[in-house]
Amino acid sequence: MGGLSARQAAERFDVGTATAIVWVRRFREGGELVARRQGKPRGLRLDPHADYLLGLLEQTPDLTLAELAATLERERGVRVSLATVWTFLDRHAMTFKKVPVSSPR
Known part of the structure; x- marks a missing residue:
C-alpha cells in the first residue's frame, strides 16, 4: 500500500479500518487482490x-x-x-x- 499502514489506507480510501486490516491480511497471507462476493450464498433456507x-x-x-x-x-x-x-x-x-x-x- 505504498508504505501506508492499514489504518492510514482505510482513512485515505474511505473504508472501515477493520475492512482494510482484513484486506491487507488476505493479501499478505495469500496474495488475494480480488474482492469477494458480498451477501449470503445463493442457496435458500428452503x-x-x-x-x-x-x-x-x-x-x-x-x-x-x-x-x-x-x-x-x-x-x-x-x-x-x-x-x-x-x-x-x-x-x-x-x-x-x-x-x-x-x-x-
Whole structure:
C-alpha cells in the first residue's frame, strides 16, 4: 500500500479500518487482490425441504404462500417469511396468480 499502514489506507480510501486490516491480511497471507462476493450464498433456507414442498404442491396445487409457510412450520419446525416461500417457488418456476372468483353480472 505504498508504505501506508492499514489504518492510514482505510482513512485515505474511505473504508472501515477493520475492512482494510482484513484486506491487507488476505493479501499478505495469500496474495488475494480480488474482492469477494458480498451477501449470503445463493442457496435458500428452503432448499433442504424442496422435495417436501414440491410434493405438497403436487398433492394440493392451490395452497397459498401462507398455508405453505404454516405447514412448513407445523410439520418441519421451519419458520420462514412469505417472501422466502415465494422466492423458493419462483426459483422452481412454480409461481402462479390466484384468480379471484368473479361475481355474476
